[in-house]
Amino acid sequence: MSGNSEAGAPLPTRPPPDPGAVPSGGPAALRADCERCFGLCCVVPAFSASSDFALDKPAGQACRNLQPDFRCGIHRNLRERGFAGCTVFDCFGAGQQVSQVTFGGRDWRTSPEIAARMFEVFPVMRQLHELLWYLTEALALRPADPLPAELAAARDETERLNGADPETLVRLDVATHRRDVNALLLRASESVRSRAGLSGNDHRGADLVGADLRRTDLTGANLRGAYLIGADLRGVDLTMADLTGADLRGANLRGADLRGSIFLTQAQVDAARGDVTTGLAPALRHPAHWQLSIAPTRRPAGKPTRKPRRR
Structure with missing residues (x-):
């Protein structure tokens, strides 16, 4: 069965978000603010x-x-200079939290x-912020009771730890x-996909590296932790597909519909390949390195334009 939507057929959509919930993408506190961070992602990890x-x-x-001001000296040319990995890292706002709140604005250079x-x-903070992002997303999906209360309690506890x-x-x-929160997130995913009648195939943790999935039905599929490195997903409908932790590095998403995918992060999008025809939720942006324009068809060289005949 094809993963593409049939022409004229209505697309199944996510349930409308709770008016009081934060939309997919998370609040500003869960988005990296490099201006308020002391370059922690440029120091802490090994690569x-x-x-x-x-x-x-x-x-x-x-x-x-x-740089001395904690800014990257080649930020505008990271990919061209061989640092593509930097462009797909997301701290979920942990950098500014550690810099400005946990350590009160003291930096590691002037206070070694x-x-x-x-x-x-x-x-540790990055993991907590990532969990907060997922919990916020899960609440916005409005799963069936008693999950909203359980998710809210988990979010409150994670926010307490965050401080x-x-x-x-x-x-x-x-x-x-993380294990306890993940169990809740899995239940939330199953709840909303089942309610939408889209409990699709289970590809959890599947090795789909380089796979041609263009004719695979992935609506409502469980793709948690799946290895989709370099997979061909062109034109595939991923509505209500659970993409928690799926490795999308180099995956071809041209023409794919991810507007209704659940638990899809900006970092996953940044790691994939796509273009202007790739459908994304409003809270997610098309990366700058994607092909964001469609070039007009060029006339073959050497063939002059035909003039219309006179009648």
Whole structure:
């Protein structure tokens, strides 16, 4: 069965969001604000020279492109300079939270005594902010009772942890908290897909690397954690497909409809390939590196324009 929508057939859509819920994309606090961060994503992670990074960098060492003002010196040309991996990283706002709230605006350069602890806190905070993003999205989907109350309680607890001091954060068993939240998110996904009559095929964790999925029905599919690296998804309808943690690096999304996909993050979109015909939810943007215009058809060279005959 084809994953493309038949002409003229009404597309199944997500349920309308709760008027009091934050729409997909999350509030400003869950979006990276590099102006208020001390370049933590350029220091804390380690990376190796590869197609994503042009050099090796150990954890806790500043990237050579990080400037004294904590800005990236090659931000406008990251992909051209071999740092595509930087363009798809999303801290979900953890950077400014750690910089401005957890450590009260003190930075690791002028206060080197806090550097080690700040670098320990950042990955924990990033996980908490990622969970807050998913919980916010789940509430906006309006799953069946009793899930809204359970999701709200989980969000409140995650927000409480988000405001903890550095010592509490580094001692936090974030893996256990993440496991508990993920169980709720899975139930929410199953609830909304079932209610929409779109409990599609289960491809959870499937190896679909390089697969041609253009004729596969993926509406309402469970693609949580699926490996879709380089997969051909051109023209595929992904309405109500659960894309939690799906690896979309290099996946071809040209003409695909992801307007109603659930748990799709900007980082996943940034890692894929698409164009102006790729349908995205309003809260998600088409990345700058996508082909965002359709070139007009050129007339073959050497063939003059035919003049209309006179009648």
